[in-house]
Amino acid sequence: MGISERKEREKEQRKNDIIDAAEKIFFKKGLNNSTMDEVAKEAELSKGTLYLYFKSKEEIYFEIKLRAINILNRMFKESISEYKTGFENCFEIGKTYVAFLNNYSNYFKVMVYFESTDCKICDFKDKCENFFKEDNPLNSFIQIINQGMADGSIRNDIPANVLAQSLWAQTNGILQYISTKQKIIEFTGVQAKDIINSQFEIIKKGIKNEN
Amino acid sequence: MGISERKEREKEQRKNDIIDAAEKIFFKKGLNNSTMDEVAKEAELSKGTLYLYFKSKEEIYFEIKLRAINILNRMFKESISEYKTGFENCFEIGKTYVAFLNNYSNYFKVMVYFESTDCKICDFKDKCENFFKEDNPLNSFIQIINQGMADGSIRNDIPANVLAQSLWAQTNGILQYISTKQKIIEFTGVQAKDIINSQFEIIKKGIKNEN
DNA sequence: ACTAAAATATGACCAAGAGTCATATTATGC
DNA sequence: GCATAATATGACTCTTGGTCATATTTTAGT
Numbered sequence: 001m002g003i004s005e006r007k008e009r010e011k012e013q014r015k016n017d018i019i020d021a022a023e024k025i026f027f028k029k030g031l032n033n034s035t036m037d038e039v040a041k042e043a044e045l046s047k048g049t050l051y052l053y054f055k056s057k058e059e060i061y062f063e064i065k066l067r068a069i070n071i072l073n074r075m076f077k078e079s080i081s082e083y084k085t086g087f088e089n090c091f092e093i094g095k096t097y098v099a100f101l102n103n104y105s106n107y108f109k110v111m112v113y114f115e116s117t118d119c120k121i122c123d124f125k126d127k128c129e130n131f132f133k134e135d136n137p138l139n140s141f142i143q144i145i146n147q148g149m150a151d152g153s154i155r156n157d158i159p160a161n162v163l164a165q166s167l168w169a170q171t172n173g174i175l176q177y178i179s180t181k182q183k184i185i186e187f188t189g190v191q192a193k194d195i196i197n198s199q200f201e202i203i204k205k206g207i208k209n210e211n
Numbered sequence: 212m213g214i215s216e217r218k219e220r221e222k223e224q225r226k227n228d229i230i231d232a233a234e235k236i237f238f239k240k241g242l243n244n245s246t247m248d249e250v251a252k253e254a255e256l257s258k259g260t261l262y263l264y265f266k267s268k269e270e271i272y273f274e275i276k277l278r279a280i281n282i283l284n285r286m287f288k289e290s291i292s293e294y295k296t297g298f299e300n301c302f303e304i305g306k307t308y309v310a311f312l313n314n315y316s317n318y319f320k321v322m323v324y325f326e327s328t329d330c331k332i333c334d335f336k337d338k339c340e341n342f343f344k345e346d347n348p349l350n351s352f353i354q355i356i357n358q359g360m361a362d363g364s365i366r367n368d369i370p371a372n373v374l375a376q377s378l379w380a381q382t383n384g385i386l387q388y389i390s391t392k393q394k395i396i397e398f399t400g401v402q403a404k405d406i407i408n409s410q411f412e413i414i415k416k417g418i419k420n421e422n
Numbered sequence: 423a424c425t426a427a428a429a430t431a432t433g434a435c436c437a438a439g440a441g442t443c444a445t446a447t448t449a450t451g452c
Numbered sequence: 453g454c455a456t457a458a459t460a461t462g463a464c465t466c467t468t469g470g471t472c473a474t475a476t477t478t479t480a481g482t
């Protein structure tokens with residue numbers, strides 16, 4: 001028994017090592033400009049071995065996305081406080097998401113990638129599609145909106161599920177814009193943080209309970 | 212003289228024919244699953260000829276994005292009315308953007324692609340980066356926000372440039388979410404249109420002038 | 423300690439497909 | 453009609469994701 005457990009651990013460790021190596025390469029050169037040979041070299045393994053642990057290049061990239069989501073979710077959970085209202089926690093989460101973009105922009109880019117690319121043959125689609133049933137940032141956020149509706153700090157004429165997804169999607173949009181449209185932002189002579197603050201301003205007015 | 216003009220026209224026409232063919236193929240199978248040989252066959256040309264008119268596969272895809280943006284911009288301009296307030300026009304544009312997603316979802320996907328993918332060697336980067344100086348949907352939208360601040364229907368404590376980009380990015384986020392996260396939306400038991408309406412609700416409260 | 427079987431690792435190899443280029447065809451202008 | 457320029461072709465190259473027969477290492481039974 002002890003042996004098969006150890007094997008399992010080692011296998012997990014090996015997978016992690018490969019993802020570590022892939023991260024280094026992909027973050028430096030971008031997914032499209034990185035080759036599996038480079039990843040193999042970085043991981044000090046042969047290319048064939050990579051395919052013993054992962055089905056495809058894209059699946060490794062997906063594993064990086066999972067890391068990203070876990071980091072973000074952990075940050076979310078650390079940022080909320082039971083002593084604050086749902087309304088306040090909501091903006092703590094917002095600020096935290098912005099911090100995530102600033103501190104982990106590479107991870108953010110990976111997340112964005114999977115929002116918009118047609119995966120070739122997504123054999124790991126199940127992983128993709130079942131993910132939302134689990135503990136993830138969006139679910140953490142929905143809970144906060146529920147809290148805010150329960151404590152009366154957030155308007156409750158829109159279902160929590162709907163409001164949460166709407167805010168979530170909006171915020172994703174803002175962060176994606178900030179991270180990909182620096183040139184435009186610069187050209188229009190404004191600051192990224194102003195755009196973010198502006199969104200917070202709008203949402204503050206937009207979701208506060210007025211009763 | 213007449214001849215070189217005609218040649219120019221024919222060249223333009225040929226380019227368009229190629230983009231037409233590429234659209235058919237790319238829309239049906241997605242960019243990654245389409246080959247240049249397929250595009251060439253659809254265009255009734257040899258592959259080499261394609262490269263006489265475009266630098267790369269991705270550049271053709273980019274041309275499709277330009278079409279998308281032009282369609283969207285035309286729709287925006289048709290949807291606004293000088294007899295409406297900026298506030299009202301702002302939501303006309305929002306509704307139009309939603310209609311664009313519904314009627315031209317393929318074009319929308321192409322637009323999203325370029326928001327999030329590291330182009331391999333963007334030889335057409337100039338085109339990319341200079342685009343925002345021209346007549347485009349975002350600029351049309353900025354004008355409407357300006358109108359609304361001038362006519363007093365939209366709050367003016369945030370610079371128009373900032374507010375416009377913020378709203379623009381948010382809305383992109385919502386539409387992207389709707390178009391890529393159907394599964395999640397379904398799972399949470401809500402309707403896409405509810406999420407959209409919710410965003411409009413939030414923004415209405417968020418940007419109206421309260422003086 | 424020895425050995426057969428299982429698990430893991432290797433890298434030469436394959437296939438697909440983007441992009442090129444010498445050659446061929448067609449159009450232009452004299 | 454002919455020389456030159458413009459346009460078109462498709463066989464070819466080269467990169468790279470993914471495979472597989474072979475080799476090495478580990479495990480477990482005797």
